[in-house]
Amino acid sequence: MKIGFVLNSFNTESCGTSIILMNKACQMGHSVYALDVEDFVFSNRSYMEVYSYKIKKCKELSSPQDCLDQLKDLNLTKRKISLRELDVLFLRNNPTEENATRYWAEHAGIAFGRLAQQEGILVLNDAYGLSEAFIDKLYFEELPKCIKPASIITRYKNEILEFWNKHDKKMILKPLQGSGGKNVYLINKKEKNINQIIDAISEQGYIIAQEYLPEVEDSGDIRVIMMNGKLLEENGEKALIGRINKNKEEFRSNFKVGATATNSQLTPAIEEIIKLTSPRLIRDGLFFVGLDIVKDKLIEINVLSPGGLGRFKDIGLPDFAKTVITAIERKLYYKKKYNGRFSNRELATMD
Template sequence: MTNKIVAIQGNHPSTLNPITDTSIFLANEIQDKYKIFYYEPKNLSIINGKVIAKGYFISFNYNSKKFFKIIKKQNLNLENCKFILIRQDPPFNLEYISTTYILDHLKKKVKIINDPTSIRNISEKLYSAKYKKFMPNTLFSQDLIEIKKIFSKNNKIIIKPIHSYSGNDILLLKKFDQKKIKKFIKIHDHIMIQSFLPKIEKGDKRVFIINGKVVGAISRIPKKGSYLSNMSKGAMPVNTKLTNKEMVISKIIAKDLKKENIFFSGIDFIDQKLNGDINVTSPTGLKTLFDLSNINLAKTFWKELKA
């Protein structure tokens, strides 16, 4: 019989911000019914054919200054879990890929969110190429000639690493700077090049999708002088509603992601245009939505998952 254990594969709890972190929010919602086991990706192994994680049982408490308490350290056979949540931050590097291959061994025995094969197959930015008609002018390339062409049609360009996260390493360029772009490509290989949407100053919209359903959204307004809407970069979250256009696009993507076996995801809009980030590795924002609106999508998450 499967034990009542939920395992979370994530960054060390000491690095998390309880005010905004979705992993803590999800764990807090379920910890009165399930034991929470926490481990870091580097501590995942296959030993004698079994998937073993070196970690600890843990509890979370929003009312305590130290918001987590390690109860018991243990090497756990993850077959004994009811659910496993893959929640570490990108970058989507070889360690991330290796953990998906390891967890693939458990898929027929334990429910894993999101499905390890699916998150390996869906590049958060490259997957959006199939939705180009909903996006600003976008190019994925290392080709300087092609990159220069997009500059000739736009006054300002955003360039992004394909496998980064949380607004890291994003550049706004007002002209074609070959030296700077070559250096960027040398570090990141293929990059995402996109026409700049000036209405970002009024905020983007993060849409939450659970089990193929569009379940909520928040807006994030960049701090003055910034073009980054990530809360980790100082953006301010506010309540929002989706326009009819945004809802139609969101439902199309939600339906596709359900077919891809993605249970929990987040997508972003700027000025009613999909900005090209299909967040499937460790979507966040549920705690912020709760604080803004008292809508608890952690309840929705676990209800849909257990159903």
């Protein structure tokens, strides 16, 4: 299998989920290509091309860091290849992590992913599904109400203040487009700068005001990794990881703001959330997705570039990368045997 991973930029990449998956695919004997979101070359008279770097053959015991070191090599040279040399294109760039000077990069991966699908390349997640879910916090709002906290999305300050008052003057404020807990605020009765905070977030666009769930203070939240519309499992182990911030001054449970990993159990409430989320993910061809849950409520869904695989080892679980790569192998097998009779969206979540 020849698999290409689309990243934001080699320069900003860290040793996270994308690198773990790349390293595992290489260890399993596949040809792995890395490319930035800026590396596509499209011509309407010939097949699309990409500038890419082929990962050097990994040793059996090579680490993801070894793979990342290759991408960070100052002497690295990319080679232009026809996209049709690849069997699979895995869209792993996160548009919300682009800065203001790279606004052009936000939609580029998905847009070129759609063109790649038209050329017959297996694209994961399905690029058309990603287009529909591009603002994942809005996509989240299309899921059943019973599994979500109350929320409002607006740019009107009076609407946000009214929501705040309805919920005992305690709410979470965050930008509609963002990730990693950046610019997320807990607003309570003691907050004196609420107007300034609303103004600051609104400069980035729409604001989400979300009901505060007090359970997060003691138990944090739980990241659930979904694959093919199901809870990801490997050898009976489930891809559930608790995230708790021991800093009592910090309400956010993101790893990027200091949360630590803990073991978590699959509760009936989490099973219900998975059951109600699954049909939508399958329908939209969203192969690899992250859910964030507090007790019995889904608080966020990440369809663009879900992470967390590197944290499972901290709680004695596998990184689940082998299972993910094996699932991609199966999709390619089905694609070849059925000779185009399944759409990309169908293959993307086919088990």
